[in-house]
Amino acid sequence: FTGAVASNQGLLRAANSGTILLDEISEMPLNLQSKLLRVIQEKRVMPIGSSCEVDVDVRIVATTNRNMFAEVKSGNFREDLFYRLNVVPIKVPALKERREDIPLLARHFLRKSAEMAGRQITEISEEAIAILQVYNWPGNVRQLRNVIEWVLIMAPELSQNIVEVDMLPPELGAVAPASLKSEKGNEIMGMALR
Secondary structure (H helix, E strand, O other): OOOOOOOOOOHHHHOOOEEEEEOOHHHOOHHHHHHHHHHHHHOEEOOOOOOOOEEOOEEEEEOOOOOHHHHHHOOOOOHHHHHHHOOOOOOOOOHHHOHHHHHHHHHHHHHHHHHHHOOOOOEEOHHHHHHHHHOOOOOHHHHHHHHHHHHHHHOOOOOOOEEOHHHOOHHHHOOOOHHHOOHHHHHHHOOOOO
16 A cells, blocks of 8 residues: 555554453543444454454453443443443452552562662662551552652662652652651551541
8 A cells, every 4th residue: 555665463463362451441532432332343354454353352451440330430441342342341450459469569569670780779668668558659550660669769878778758759748647757656656546
């Protein structure tokens, strides 16, 4: 076809016999939704510049952070496509609903980010973990990862290689009650949240 300089098989053909992730499916324009619905129903695609269709066998995993029932009702998402995709729905609770996961996630992100940055920071203090668990995390897990990366960027070279409360971004330190910011507060912050 005009302007084609190389052959390209496309994402659906590349994922044939496998799985494709459609992240934030609710952002897909309506004209593309109808095309995706056709592919799901017919299990065939017509590559650009071709005159014949090609079979595809693809498992589709679609994600969104929106209420899809509301998106369908408002006309932003095709109802027929929604029901085609909504075969096995999995609801992943927001990070604020699973605060017990925060220490594990924070330590994982710290290890990965420190390794990539060549830093020696290897641990997060229990007091800092407690602050992380108190915060509301409107940006969810991505925000937690970004906070850990921010700490590594902003942290001075340390002798102890541990993230302390005063190294956290200011907006996180603000969530700690005043009583927990005193010396006695450090003792309380180290206790189990329950």
